[in-house]
Every structure is written in C-alpha cells, then in structure tokens.
Amino acid sequence: MTLRVGVPTEVKPMEGRVGLTPAAVADVIAQGVRAGIQRGAGIASGYTDADYQAAGAELLDDADALYDWAQIVVKVKEPYGHEINLLRADHLLFCFLHLAANAELTRRLCEIGLTAVAFETLEDHGRLPILVPMSDIAGRISVQVAAHLLHTTQGGRGILLGGLASVERGNVVVLGAGHAGGASVRAAAALGANVSVFDTNPVRLEQMHGIGPNVTALTPTAHAIDAAVAEADALIGAVLLPGAAAPRLVSRAQVARMRSGSVIADIAVDQGGCIETTRATTYDAPTYVDEGVVHFCVTNMPGAVPRSATQALTAAMLPYLRLLLDPAWREDPRLRDAINVDRGRIVHPALQN
Numbered sequence: 001m002t003l004r005v006g007v008p009t010e011v012k013p014m015e016g017r018v019g020l021t022p023a024a025v026a027d028v029i030a031q032g033v034r035a036g037i038q039r040g041a042g043i044a045s046g047y048t049d050a051d052y053q054a055a056g057a058e059l060l061d062d063a064d065a066l067y068d069w070a071q072i073v074v075k076v077k078e079p080y081g082h083e084i085n086l087l088r089a090d091h092l093l094f095c096f097l098h099l100a101a102n103a104e105l106t107r108r109l110c111e112i113g114l115t116a117v118a119f120e121t122l123e124d125h126g127r128l129p130i131l132v133p134m135s136d137i138a139g140r141i142s143v144q145v146a147a148h149l150l151h152t153t154q155g156g157r158g159i160l161l162g163g164l165a166s167v168e169r170g171n172v173v174v175l176g177a178g179h180a181g182g183a184s185v186r187a188a189a190a191l192g193a194n195v196s197v198f199d200t201n202p203v204r205l206e207q208m209h210g211i212g213p214n215v216t217a218l219t220p221t222a223h224a225i226d227a228a229v230a231e232a233d234a235l236i237g238a239v240l241l242p243g244a245a246a247p248r249l250v251s252r253a254q255v256a257r258m259r260s261g262s263v264i265a266d267i268a269v270d271q272g273g274c275i276e277t278t279r280a281t282t283y284d285a286p287t288y289v290d291e292g293v294v295h296f297c298v299t300n301m302p303g304a305v306p307r308s309a310t311q312a313l314t315a316a317m318l319p320y321l322r323l324l325l326d327p328a329w330r331e332d333p334r335l336r337d338a339i340n341v342d343r344g345r346i347v348h349p350a351l352q353n
C-alpha cells in the first residue's frame with residue numbers, strides 16, 4: 001500500500017508556519033508516496049488549498065480526518081492540545097519537539113507508543129541543519145525590530161540605526177556570534193550601524209571581523225561588555241551553551257546605565273535569556289519597558305514571518321524527509337540518532353535522566 005504523508009494545520013497560538021510548501025509536496029509525491037494536507041493549513045504562509053491540489057496533494061477536511069489518514073505526520077511545532085489525542089501508535093511524527101522542556105508531552109507520546117523524530121536533534125556533520133535557518137531568521141528579525149523600536153513612536157530614543165551624512169551611526173552590541181548572532185551582525189552592519197560583537201570562539205570572531213569595517217569582534221571580558229553595553233542603542237542577546245541555560249552576561253545594573261529609550265532584543269530568551277532584565281514575551285504583547293529600556297523577548301521570533309520561515313524550514317528539512325520515506329530509514333545514523341521516542345520508549349540520550 002502506498003505510504004501516506006499528512007500535513008496538519010498548526011494549532012499553537014500565532015503559529016502560521018506549515019510543515020511543507022506545495023513544491024515540497026510535489027517533491028515527495030514524485031518519490032511515490034501520497035501527500036495529504038489539512039484544508040487551510042498553508043493560508044498563513046500564503047499557500048492556498050488550490051496550490052496544494054495543483055501540486056498533487058489530497059485535501060483533508062479537518063485535523064481528525066488528517067491524522068486518521070496519515071501514517072507519517074510532518075508538522076512544525078510539537079503536538080499541542082487536541083491534536084495529541086489524534087496521535088496513534090502507528091504514526092511516525094517528524095517536527096520540532098523540545099521534549100527536554102516538556103515532561104508531560106514526553107509521557108503522553110510514550111503512552112501512545114508512537115515513534116517521533118525531532119527536528120532540533122537532527123545532527124549532520126556537527127550541525128543542526130533544521131534549527132539553523134530558524135536562528136538565522138531570528139537574528140535578522142532582532143535587527144529589523146530593534147531599528148523600528150528605536151523610533152520615538154515605539155518608545156525608542158529616536159535614532160536611525162544606520163546614520164547618514166552628518167548624523168552619527170547607531171551602536172549595536174551583539175552577544176554571541178553563532179547562527180542567530182551572526183545574522184544579527186550582518187543585518188546591523190548592512191544597515192550601516194557600528195556593531196560590536198562578543199563571542200568566546202575565536203573562529204567566530206574572525207568571521208565577524210571579516211564582515212566589514214563597521215564590525216568590531218571582541219573577546220567577552222566583563223570590562224569590554226560593560227563599556228559596550230553602556231553605549232549601546234540596541235543590545236542583542238544570542239549566546240548558547242548547548243543544552244544549558246544561557247549564561248547571564250549583562251546585569252540589571254548595566255541595563256540601568258543604558259540610555260533611556262535604547263532597545264534590548266534577547267533572542268536567547270528560549271534558554272532563559274542572557275540579560276538579567278529579560279522575561280519571555282509573545283507576539284500578542286511583544287515588548288515591555290524595564291530600567292527605561294524597551295525589551296523585545298519573543299520566544300518564537302520566526303512566527304512573525306511565516307511564509308519566509310516555512311520556505312526556509314521546508315528547504316532545510318526536505319532532504320531528511322526524503323530519507324525518512326525509505327522503509328530502511330533507521331539505517332541512516334542522522335535520522336536514527338534524532339529519534340526521541342521509539343515505539344513508545346524514550347531513546348534520545350538528552351531525555352534519559
């Protein structure tokens with residue numbers, strides 16, 4: 001019988017991404033499987049049901065019908081609310097799961113007895129290829145948002161980040177020069193801001209230094225961070241210690257010394273944040289003011305650009321979905337090591353404690 005791949009509508013609040021674009025649907029169908037999409041699943045990403053039908057997808061009326069029909073479920077976020085009740089032991093689930101932070105969902109998936117492969121644990125040659133584009137998007141958004149929040153109409157101190165003739169440039173300070181921080185640095189440098197970036201990894205610092213003459217790449221000593229933060233118009237947090245809480249690099253006292261109307265965008269908020277005044281926000285109410293500084297600490301920054309994020313996510317994930325369609329997929333070490341729950345048993349080392 002032909003394998004059936006189903007793509008449901010995302011149900012987490014403000015989540016507009018969809019598991020597959022129509023082009024990706026056509027791609028998997030060309031591999032000899034059937035693809036089904038829940039009606040309306042692509043709308044927030046700008047893809048209509050007709051687009052999916054033209055690509056060869058079968059339309060399923062609602063989540064109940066979709067989960068009932070599918071054997072492999074491809075989606076973006078972890079199962080949420082009612083959709084957990086629709087999962088079965090014979091489903092193979094492929095999506096972001098973040099189970100280390102969700103004991104209840106882990107327990108439910110084990111009870112159901114299914115197999116779940118997590119995007120965020122899929123490693124290929126030392127990289128996390130499905131996570132990378134989301135960090136890249138978050139990095140770019142942090143600069144776009146910071147530039148906007150610096151407008152007085154948004155509570156900012158009323159400067160153009162990039163400056164112009166006879167006008168001083170804005171100062172952007174970025175903590176962490178990985179995928180998110182590196183994207184922030186490139187975006188801020190392209191705007192013409194003065195950018196200072198800190199990272200413990202000298203290779204990353206060299207890469208940042210090469211971006212352009214308006215980028216200063218620095219070792220994160222307490223003194224250097226203190227001096228840079230005091231002058232920052234926009235401070236962006238993007239450090240990561242894999243698997244651990246983000247290190248606190250900026251204290252409340254340092255935030256209090258920033259100029260009133262400056263902006264903080266802490267991308268690392270999903271790991272607790274690297275600035276003492278950070279607290280998690282959502283796109284319903286994305287900002288707050290603390291110590292006179294406008295804070296933007298949204299935990300799902302890519303959610304604001306669902307079309308771009310869907311395209312980036314699909315492009316990164318599709319090569320691995322193709323492998324997953326092979327009955328012998330468990331023989332591929334990248335997929336095998338990304339299994340979090342195998343027929344109801346927790347198998348990923350990060351979850352076994």
Ligand SMILES: NC(=O)c1ccc[n+]([C@@H]2O[C@H](COP(=O)([O-])OP(=O)(O)OC[C@H]3O[C@@H](n4cnc5c(N)ncnc54)[C@H](O)[C@@H]3O)[C@@H](O)[C@H]2O)c1
Pocket residue numbers: 132134135136138175176177178179180181198199200201204220238239240241246247249266267268269270271298299300301302
């Ligand atoms: N809020 C969102 O929507 C969103 C989206 C994507 C990623 N993120 C988060 O952004 C953070 C960064 O992700 P990434 O993919 O860029 O990680 P990454 O591993 O690519 O980069 C992290 C960088 O931090 C550096 N670092 C670690 N400790 C440091 C320290 N003490 N001082 C300076 N630099 C230090 C590392 O050397 C590395 O270069 C993560 O917490 C990730 O979960 C958030």
